[in-house]
Amino acid sequence: MEGFHRLRLAAVDGLTDDAVALTFAVPDGLRQLFRFRPGQHLTLRTELGGEDLRRTYSVCAPTGGPLRVAVKRLDGGAFSTWACTQLQAGDEVEVLPPAGRFGPAVAASRRRRYGLVAAGSGITPVLSIAATVLAVEPASEVVLLYGNRTARDVMLLEELSDLKDRHPTRLQVLHVLSREEQPSELLSGRLDPHRLGRLLDAFVPVASVDEWYLCGPFGLVTGARELLTARGASSVHVELFHAEAPPPRPPRPQGTAGETTVVAELHGRASTVTMDRDEKVLDAVLRVRVDAPYACRGGVCGTCRARVLEGAVEMDTNWALEPDELATGVVLTCQSRPTTGVLRLAYL
Numbered sequence: 001m002e003g004f005h006r007l008r009l010a011a012v013d014g015l016t017d018d019a020v021a022l023t024f025a026v027p028d029g030l031r032q033l034f035r036f037r038p039g040q041h042l043t044l045r046t047e048l049g050g051e052d053l054r055r056t057y058s059v060c061a062p063t064g065g066p067l068r069v070a071v072k073r074l075d076g077g078a079f080s081t082w083a084c085t086q087l088q089a090g091d092e093v094e095v096l097p098p099a100g101r102f103g104p105a106v107a108a109s110r111r112r113r114y115g116l117v118a119a120g121s122g123i124t125p126v127l128s129i130a131a132t133v134l135a136v137e138p139a140s141e142v143v144l145l146y147g148n149r150t151a152r153d154v155m156l157l158e159e160l161s162d163l164k165d166r167h168p169t170r171l172q173v174l175h176v177l178s179r180e181e182q183p184s185e186l187l188s189g190r191l192d193p194h195r196l197g198r199l200l201d202a203f204v205p206v207a208s209v210d211e212w213y214l215c216g217p218f219g220l221v222t223g224a225r226e227l228l229t230a231r232g233a234s235s236v237h238v239e240l241f242h243a244e245a246p247p248p249r250p251p252r253p254q255g256t257a258g259e260t261t262v263v264a265e266l267h268g269r270a271s272t273v274t275m276d277r278d279e280k281v282l283d284a285v286l287r288v289r290v291d292a293p294y295a296c297r298g299g300v301c302g303t304c305r306a307r308v309l310e311g312a313v314e315m316d317t318n319w320a321l322e323p324d325e326l327a328t329g330v331v332l333t334c335q336s337r338p339t340t341g342v343l344r345l346a347y348l
């Protein structure tokens with residue numbers, strides 16, 4: 001399928017009892033396309049039991065390092081269970097090139113203090129950011145607050161320890177464990193917004209940090225953003241792996257929704273489809289373009305983004321687009337319903 005590339009797995013390494021790291025071999029001809037910035041992610045695709053499954057995984061290596069993601073197995077999780085139990089070195093997986101804008105624009109001349117907050121598998125993009133910043137910006141510092149259940153659950157522990165050994169004075173890591181006693185009461189318990197507030201009081205004055213990057217469960221990430229903003233932080237970036245679907249919209253009176261003609265530009269070709277305005281744009285476009293990109297369908301991964309060239313839409317939810325993208329007409333097609341009779345959009 002256009003957009004996806006079959007990449008061979010150079011290595012599959014166990015990280016914890018329920019997480020693996022997948023390292024892809026990138027052929028010379030695709031090296032440029034698969035270059036990634038810190039905090040970016042890949043969308044992987046497979047077919048299981050006749051179902052097309054697509055899931056997004058953040059690259060967990062520094063820019064310039066191996067193309068590597070880490071997958072944590074979820075109870076009942078279709079893709080993560082397959083990846084953690086079936087994939088082996090030498091297998092091929094379909095992969096979209098890196099995407100996403102969660103991560104700083106690193107530069108050797110910058111002198112910043114970065115605050116990183118992660119829980120569980122949320123460490124993946126955060127590790128990429130920390131490792132890249134420490135390698136590229138010699139005057140910058142990183143403080144990481146990282147929550148897990150026990151020390152055994154800490155994904156990428158070895159990579160974090162190596163990073164700490166290489167940059168002992170510029171990297172500070174605070175491990176918070178919810179099911180394991182630690183010498184400090186503050187570090188023993190769930191990393192939730194309340195505990196985060198206490199940790200900031202004790203160790204990390206908010207004013208000492210220039211940029212914040214948060215990745216973890218919905219409650220932690222949204223609560224932490226609220227807390228940091230209330231304490232005066234102005235540069236707070238979030239990455240969500242999963243969000244509950246918003247409550248269903250009340251149905252419009254029958255026959256009042258109307259129809260929209262959608263023209264979708266993708267891979268240099270325009271396709272037209274007529275849709276009901278209560279439908280999602282992505283569902284309509286997929287009827288005529290099976291190559292339309294998507295993964296989560298939940299407004300978190302951003303894979304389905306497109307720019308509106310004519311007409312307008314309303315989105316149910318958005319956890320993937322930053323205000324500057326919204327200002328230039330970028331929308332998530334999996335969350336968009338048209339509000340005009342004609343809608344022309346270009347996939348990005």
Ligand SMILES: Cc1cc2nc3c(=O)[nH]c(=O)nc-3n(C[C@H](O)[C@H](O)[C@H](O)COP(=O)(O)OP(=O)(O)OC[C@H]3O[C@@H](n4cnc5c(N)ncnc54)[C@H](O)[C@@H]3O)c2cc1C
Binds near residue numbers: 070072080300301
């Ligand atoms: C931008 C982005 C980056 C991501 N990076 C990573 C990463 O680096 N490592 C990683 O392991 N995962 C990552 N994810 C999550 C990943 O894409 C999948 O959602 C996850 O692996 C579950 O897929 P599954 O098919 O196993 O579960 P599914 O079969 O899709 O779901 C099983 C059940 O779990 C719920 N669920 C699905 N995802 C989550 C979740 N993340 N947290 C809690 N409940 C969930 C579902 O609602 C369902 O009830 C990322 C997601 C996004 C959007």
Ligand code: FES
Binds near residue numbers: 334
């Ligand atoms: S498919 Fe993930 S945001 Fe639309």
